[in-house]
Amino acid sequence: MKISLRQKLIVLTLSLVVFVTIAAAILSSVEIQRYYTLKIKQQLEMQLSEVEYLLANSALVDEDSRYTKFTGYARQVNLRITFIDSLGTVLYDSTVPEDSLAFLNNHLTRPEIQMALHNSSGYDQRHSTSVPETMLYAAKVFNRELAGDKPLLNQIYFIRLAIPLREINQVINALLWKIAGGSLIALLLFSLLSYYFANKLTFPIQKLAAIAESIKKGNLDAHFEHNTKDELGELAELLNEILDKLRSDLVQMRKLEKMRSQFLGNVSHELRTPIFAVQGYLETLLQNKECDVKMQRKFIKKAHRQAVRLNNLFTDLIDISRIESGEMKMVFRNFNLHKSLQSIVNDLQETADDHNVTLVFANKNDDKVYALGDKNRLKQVIINLVVNAIKYNVPYGKVEVGTREEKGKITIYVADTGRGIAREHINRIFERFYRVDKERSRNLGGTGLGLAIVKHIIEAHHSEIQVESEENKGSTFSFSLVKAAQES
Template identity: 40%
Template sequence: MFFSPRLIAFLLAGLISGLTVAFLAFVEGVTRSMLFVVAVSSLITSFFLILFAIEILVFREVNKLYKTIHKLRMRDFSFSRSTIVKSNNPFRKLNDEIFVYVARKQKEIEELRRLEQFRREFLADVSHELKTPVFAAQGFIHTLIDGAIDDEKVRDKFLSKAAKSLDGLDALVKDLVALSQLETGEIKMNFGTVDLYQMTLEVFEQLENTANTRRTSLKIKANPPGSVLVKADPQRIAQVMTNLIENAIKYGSEGGKVQVSFEEEKKQYAVQVRDNGPGIPPEHLNRIFERFYRVDKSRSKERGGTGLGLAIVKHILNAHKSKITVMSKLDKGTSFSFKLDKAD
C-alpha cells in the first residue's frame, strides 16, 4: 500500500488530535464546544507541521537520493562543488557524501581501466617493435651459419644488414630506457643558459646529409635577430630540437623547406619548427605524442625511427614546465611550437 506524505500527515495529525481531546475530556469544566475547537485546531496544526517535516525534511531528500542513484547508474558523474553545501540535514549530507564518494571511486576505476588498456597496448607495441629487428638479425645470421658465410659478397651484405637491425634494436632500447626514466623522474634536468640559435645551427650541420638527400632547405628566423638565450638543460633541449627538425626533414615534402623560428616575448622565447610537407590528418593530431604511434606506419618504417621521439620530446618539455603544441593542415605543412623561459 502506498502512503503519500499528506495521508501520513493526516493520520498522525488525527492521532494527535484524538489523544489531545481524550486527555482534555477528563479535565473538569471543559465543554463539548471547547473539545471541538481543540480537536479541529490541533488536527490542522499537527497536519501542516507533520506534512512539512515529512515533505521537506524526508521525502524531498529521499527523492534526491533516488535521483543521485539514477545519475550514478547512468554514469553521470558531473557535479559542481558549489552545489555541495554544508547542511545539518542528515539526508542531504548523506546524499552529497554518497555522490561524491561514488563519483571519485568510479573515476579511479576508469583511470585504472585506462592504465590497464594502455599497459596492454604498450606491451603489444614493444613486442612488435622488438620482434622486427630481432627476427631480421636472426634470419641473416642463421643464413650465414647455414653456409652463406663462404660467399664473401653475401657474407658482407648479410652482416651489414644484421648490424643495421641490431643498431635499430639498440636505439629502441635506449629510447625506451630514456622515456621510462623521464616518466619516473629519474632523469633530472641540469638547467643552464643555452643559446638556441647556435644550437639549431649545430643541429642543421648534423642533419645536413639527411637534408641534402631529400633536397630540403633549412632556415632560421629570429625576432629580434641574434642569440636566443634560454634557461634549459642543454643535452635534453638539443634532443628536442634534433628530433623535431629531423622529423620535419623526413616527413616533409621532398625538395621542401624546414624553418625554425624564435619569437621573443616578455619572459619567454616562443620556438616553432615548421615544414611545408603533406601535413597530418586531423584525426591523428591528438595521438602523435603517444608511444609508438605513427600516422603512416609503412612510411615511418621506411624512414627509420623508434616511434618514441615525440613522446620523449613531450616529457622533456614537461620537465621544463613547457607544453608542446602541434598545428597542421593537409598539403600545407606542420608546425610544432613550445616556449622556454629566458635566461637570467
C-alpha cells in the same frame, strides 16, 4: 559478543531513566516524610498550647468532671492527653481509667519529659508501654503563671500529647504507593520512548552500514540514501562524494591499465620484428657457405641496420620509462638558445643532404638569445623535431628552424615543406608508437616514440607543443620557453 549501537543506546537511556525515576521517588518520599513529621509536630505544639489554655482558663477544671471533660476532648481531637507532676507521677491520662493511674510507671524518665525538663518542650517516637502502638509524643512544661491560684493545677508540671503514628504512616504509605505507581508508569513510558528513539536514531545508521557492507562486497554503484539534514545526512553526502571519486579513480585506473597492457603488447611487437630480422640475416649467412663477399656484406649491412633500430628502440623506451616514473630530473638553467639551435642545424646538415632537403637556421646572425630550461633535454626535443621534418619531407623540400620573441617568452619553431599530417592524425601523433605511415617510419629507422618523448619534456617545462599542418603543404611544430637575459 557484538553489541549493536541500538542496544547500547537502549541500555544507556533505560539505565538513565531507571536511575532518575528511582532517585526522584526516593528523594520525594524522604521529603514528604520529613514534611509530614514537621507538620504533625507543629500541630502537636499548637494543641499543647491549646490544652494548656484550656487547663488554665476553662471552668472545666472543677473537681468532679475534669477527667471526663478532658477525655471527651481527647477523643474528639484523636489525641492522648497526659498530665504529669514534677516527680513524674501521672495525674491524668485520657486512655487510662482514673482508678488504674496508680499502676502506671513513673514517667519522669521518658525522653520527651526529660527533654521538656531541659528545653521546656520535647518530642519522642516509640512503642508505648501503656498502649500497644507506636506513638509520637510531645511534651511541654505547664506555664505556671497561667494557672493563677487554682489549687488543682498546682500539681500539674508537664502536659503531654501523643498521637498514634499509625495514622501518619498510613497517610505517608498511601503517598509512597502513589509515588511508586507513578514512577512505574513513568518508567514504562520512558522505556517505550527510549526504545522508540533508539530505533529511530539508529535506523539510518544501520541503513548506511548495510550500504557500506554492499560496497565492501564490490557493489560500487551503491548510493547512500538519506533524507535528513543533520550530521548523518552530511555523512551520507560525504560518503557519496568519496564513492564518486572512487568510481572515477577506478575508471582512470582501468584506462591506465588498458594503456599499459597495450603499450606492453606494442613493445614486444616492436622488439620482435628487428630481432627476427637479425636472426634471419645471420641464419642466411651461416647456411649459404658459397655466397660471395658482396652478398655477405649486403646481409651484414641489413642485420646492422636492424641492430641500430633495436638500439634506438631501447634508448627511446628507457627514456619514456624514466620520464614516466619521474626518474628523469630536469635541470633548469639559462642557456644560449641560438648557439644550441645553430649547432643542431650544423650536425643534421648531413642527414638533410641525404634526403635532398635544405635545412636552415633562420636567426643565424643573432647569437645572444637565452632561454631557461634543461639544455640537453631541449636539444633532444629539437633534434627529434628536425629529424621528423627531414624524414617526412619531399625531395628538394625545405626545413627551417627559428625563434620568435613575445612578452618575455621565446617561441622555437621547426617548419617543413613536407607531406603534412591529415587532420584525423594530428591529435594522435604524440601517442606512443603512433605513426601515420608505419612502413615509411620503420624504413626510416623511426621508433614511433619520438613525439611522445618530446611532449613529455615540453610539458616538464610547463609549456605545450603546438602543431599546424596542412596535407601536401607542410607542418610547423612549435613551443615556448621563458626568455632569459644571459647565461647562468
